[in-house]
Amino acid sequence: LGSIVLERAFDGIVLALTPFILLALIDLPHWVVRISIAALTVLLAGLLTMVFATRRGWTEEWLNRLASVLPELVAHRLRSIAEEFLHGMKSINHAGALLPVSFLSVLCWFFHGMYFFLLFEALHLNLSFWAALIVQMVIGLGVILPAAPGYLGNFEYFTVLSLALFGISHESAFAYALLAHIFQFVPVIAVGLFFALRNGFQQQVEGVRPQAG
Helix, strand or coil, X not given: CHHHHHHHHHHHHHHHHHHHHHCCCCCCCHHHHHHHHHHHHHHHHHHHHHHHHHHHCHHHHHHHHHHHCCCHHHHHHHHXXXXXXXXXXXXXXXXXXXXXXXXXXXXXXXXXXXXXXXXXXXXXXXXXXXXXHHHHHHHHHHCCCCCXXXXXXXXXXXXXXXXHCCCCCHHHHHHHHHHHHHHHHHHHHHHHHHHHHHHHHHHHHHHHCCCCC
């Protein structure tokens, strides 16, 4: 869980930086820039807090204080979960890994932006690749908010909202949002089910199968 939180934080930082990189190429509303600044501030503050907390042992100290006032069973469980979480977060202190991780995050989101751009081309929307990066940014920050499984609802709303920045009607934007969501969601679910049925589910069934005789 700690490594997942760290990964999401890097993704959020890359997305929040996108408008500032593209300001010279695209005219953006002030609210987009303000949201990006707010998201960037929160994410950087969170990362810096974790850096200091994991290096100086603040988290462990507060955890020990909390565990001292809890029942022994609850305290043991809490300490176990917290230690595993912090273990995943401690990779942020390896300065040598931050540069390649940052570079790979930028590279991944760059190619992911091609997905949205190719959908522009498929639906004959006369929008640039830079517009696709902005759409990706708005969607990416929007789905951070609590949502239904698979970001159902959030994805569509923020897709329509981002495409409105470029004059796309709600009807066309909603059609685009549905296609973009389906083409992202269905292949991932299909691959996940394939490997779950091939490995995970099968092994679990075999593990509980009663012995003959």
